Amino acid sequence: MIAQALLASTAIVLLSFVSEDAATISSALSMFGGPISWPLGFAACFAGIWLGDLGLYSLARCFGKPILQSQWIARFADATAIERCQKKFDERGSLVLLASRFVPGTRLPTYVAAGLLSMPVGRFAIITALAALLWIGGVFAIAKFLGSQAFLWFSIFQGKIAAIVFITLVLAGMVFAFRKSGYALAFCSAALLRRFHSPVTNQRPGIHSAPMFFSRACLKAPEHWRTPKRQAPIFIQRLTRWEFWPAWLFYIPVGVYYALLAARYRSLSVPTSANPGIATGGFVGESKLEILDQLRRRCPRFTADAFLVEGQTTSERLLNLNRLCRQHEITLPFILKPDVGQRGKGVKLIRSMRAALDYFEAVDAPVIVQRYVIGPCEVGVFYYRFPEESRGHIFAITEKIFPTITGDGIHTVEELIRADDRAALIAVTYLRRFASRRDEILALGENLKLVETGNHAQGCVFRDGMHLHTEALSRVIDEISQKLTGFFIGRYDIRYENDEHFKQGRNFQIVELNGATSEATSIYDARNSLFSAYRTLFRQWRLVFAIGAANKTKGHAPSSITSLWLNWRQYSAAALSYPLAD
Numbered sequence: 001m002i003a004q005a006l007l008a009s010t011a012i013v014l015l016s017f018v019s020e021d022a023a024t025i026s027s028a029l030s031m032f033g034g035p036i037s038w039p040l041g042f043a044a045c046f047a048g049i050w051l052g053d054l055g056l057y058s059l060a061r062c063f064g065k066p067i068l069q070s071q072w073i074a075r076f077a078d079a080t081a082i083e084r085c086q087k088k089f090d091e092r093g094s095l096v097l098l099a100s101r102f103v104p105g106t107r108l109p110t111y112v113a114a115g116l117l118s119m120p121v122g123r124f125a126i127i128t129a130l131a132a133l134l135w136i137g138g139v140f141a142i143a144k145f146l147g148s149q150a151f152l153w154f155s156i157f158q159g160k161i162a163a164i165v166f167i168t169l170v171l172a173g174m175v176f177a178f179r180k181s182g183y184a185l186a187f188c189s190a191a192l193l194r195r196f197h198s199p200v201t202n203q204r205p206g207i208h209s210a211p212m213f214f215s216r217a218c219l220k221a222p223e224h225w226r227t228p229k230r231q232a233p234i235f236i237q238r239l240t241r242w243e244f245w246p247a248w249l250f251y252i253p254v255g256v257y258y259a260l261l262a263a264r265y266r267s268l269s270v271p272t273s274a275n276p277g278i279a280t281g282g283f284v285g286e287s288k289l290e291i292l293d294q295l296r297r298r299c300p301r302f303t304a305d306a307f308l309v310e311g312q313t314t315s316e317r318l319l320n321l322n323r324l325c326r327q328h329e330i331t332l333p334f335i336l337k338p339d340v341g342q343r344g345k346g347v348k349l350i351r352s353m354r355a356a357l358d359y360f361e362a363v364d365a366p367v368i369v370q371r372y373v374i375g376p377c378e379v380g381v382f383y384y385r386f387p388e389e390s391r392g393h394i395f396a397i398t399e400k401i402f403p404t405i406t407g408d409g410i411h412t413v414e415e416l417i418r419a420d421d422r423a424a425l426i427a428v429t430y431l432r433r434f435a436s437r438r439d440e441i442l443a444l445g446e447n448l449k450l451v452e453t454g455n456h457a458q459g460c461v462f463r464d465g466m467h468l469h470t471e472a473l474s475r476v477i478d479e480i481s482q483k484l485t486g487f488f489i490g491r492y493d494i495r496y497e498n499d500e501h502f503k504q505g506r507n508f509q510i511v512e513l514n515g516a517t518s519e520a521t522s523i524y525d526a527r528n529s530l531f532s533a534y535r536t537l538f539r540q541w542r543l544v545f546a547i548g549a550a551n552k553t554k555g556h557a558p559s560s561i562t563s564l565w566l567n568w569r570q571y572s573a574a575a576l577s578y579p580l581a582d
Contacts, residue, residue, distance in 0.1 A: 010044075020049050024139050038140070045136055046129075053111060053128040060115025092240055093119055094127055094530055101131035123531070134256055238425055242530045243456075257538050261545045267552075271541075272559040274516045274548040277486020280559045281548065282515010285567030289339050289368050291513050298483040304495075304509045305330065306370040308339065314360045321356055321369055330371050335511075338578060339366040340571055342517075344455030346578030365574040373495040373509045376402075377502070378454040379465050382520040383481055384489040384543050387550050392478040392488075395540065396520035399465030400454035407442020414438040416448075422461070423450060429459050432580050452582035454493060462524040468503055476505030484513075486556075488547050491518035516544050 027041035093114060100110035114124055238244040262268045272281040277294075279286040288306070295303040307324050311317035324330065336359050337347040346363065349372065350356050360367070378400040385392030403423060405416040417423045417430050430450050431438055442448060451459040481487055496508035520540055523533040552558060 014048070020052070023048055024136055027136070028139050042136060042140060046132055049132045049136070050125075050129055053107075053132070054125065056108070056111045057115045057119075057121070057124055057128075060112040061118065061121075062115075090117075090119075093117070094123065095240070095242060097124070097127045098131050098530075101128075101135050127531070130253065134253065137256060234425060234427075241425070241526070242533070243524045243526055244425055253534055254537050254541070258541060261541060265545050265549050267558060269558040269561055269564060270548040270552060271516045271544045272548065272564070273551040273556045274489050274544050275487050276551055276556040277484060278490075278515045280516075280564060280567060282490055283517050283559065284342075284564060285340055285571055286515060287339050288337070288341065288512065289366075291515075292368075292370075294484055295480075295510055295513060299480050299510075302480060302508060302510050304371050304373050304511045306368050309336075309360075309367045309369050314357065317360045317367070318353070318357055321360075322353075324369055328371075330369065334372050335370040336367055337370065338363060338574065339368050340574065341578070342571070342575075343457045344453045344581045345575055347453045347455075347458075347581045348579060349452045349582045359579065362579050363577050365577065370511065373511055375495040375497065377497065377499065378402075378493065378495045379468065379502070380454070380521050381477055381492045381494060382490070382518070382540075383477055383492065384547065385478070385481065386547055387488065387554060392481055394469055394474050394477060395543070396522045396536070397465035397468050398520070398522040398524075399463040399468070401461040401463060402452070402454075403450045403459065403461055404447045405442070405450065407444060407446040407448070409441065409444040412439050412441055413448065416442065417450070423459075426459050429580075433459075433582065455581065456521060456524050458581045462521050464522040464525045464528070466522070468499065470503045470505075472505045473503055480510075487513075487515075488551070489544055490515045491520070516548070 023045050027045035028038075096110055097114060097119075100106040111128075242250065262270070269283075272283045275281040278291060289308050292303065292306045296305065305328055307328065309317050309321050309324065311320050325334070332353075333349050333351045335347065336350050336356060338345070341347070348355070348359055350359065380396075380398035380400065382395040382397070383392055384395050403420075405413070405420060405423065407416070411419070413434055414427075414431060417427050423430060433450075434448075437448075454460050456462050477492065480492075491514045492510050493512040493514070494502075494508050494510050496502045498507065501507040520536055522528075523536050548558065
């Protein structure tokens, strides 16, 4: 029996050198019985695929490098061009390498390029190992949940995906080429019309009027419209900058790692025990007001006031809002936000009672009013402490930068947003927020703040802020945290005026505290690599699981999967009415 299993696993390894997909499907079939168990099949398949990847990389690096440096290649590409390619591959190679595992027909050229351009062997090995685990794990998951019949569907889909990818690339190339030719055409047309229209300005309308009008319109167009730039379309730029990836794509590796941790701790919901003092540990559906109330009672000096706006109807809530503002001396502007929310959804800076009325008419869910802390600085401080520890730790600090555009007295708000290299990538979000001001022309030197909430999904810029970390700050954050019943891990969102005061642990206000699913948002610093972002997130989730497991042993039972699902459904239904955040 052992010999038979060894022979079968060896066959899978060898088969992976011929066809990785065939080897993956064959190993997944071990889940339905056969000479080997599915863990052995998984390991054999992974070993074969990974060794094949390393072998292809080694061949390209050992034998392809001399060819790349030969005089024959030099006829077609000079050394500077190759150096530029190597620099670009160093910047984006990790992402391309990971993506190539899931796009048929791209693995061979990508792995050869990695070898030719001398990607560090350690990085290549780690990324290809992670990609292989995700790929094989996905196929095994399909087999587990859909049965052996799923392989028929898988083979049909796989046969079509290459054609889909090819067509998509062709269409993208056509759009890109058309865009470039369009720029050139507009530029040349304007030049020709300027050449042939009459310089006389008081001539009667005639054949020259249209060319003159058109050339003037071209001359008045924004610079980024008139001048043909060598720049990829926005959707291509977003794909090459991982901080702008859609959440469902970015969190695939995190989801896989979460599943591995759940298997290790034998519970999918053990993270909900990480913070016994917060409903579901801060996983989903927790009340922001309950957390802020506890903070206000224990640490009023460091907490921004927040109160529930009660009432069944819009008019009742508006009357109660007026009462709360008078009673607690809350003045305009102030913050309105849902009591249950995530990723800054529904948070609005209210500058008039008319705006408050509009908010109440849109949002049916419970709403809280919070005193607006001007700042102008904001950070996210991620903190953790194990139950048996006497002192907690600051895991990460995120410095939040609120982007602005500056008027020139000529261009509209929309034109200024689209001309900004970063703002253009999330122009849809900004233009929805400023829909009523899109055509407004800002005065020379006038600044427009594009986002008010310190949330990356809403357009805020995140930077690693660990330069603000001091022993004094760590001590104060730990003192606040230990005053909160049942809080062990999460992120404080804090506003303050002065860096030096903040580093001394004074003169700041906590505007929100998030629990188990909060992130060390410094990962979204554009200077970070994708690999370092995942490394930080994986470490963070290890902490959440470990703290949850420690609290579980002390009698704090995790929430049930059913209750989490119901909370998520309830939140998702309510979030449909949330307005676009500021």
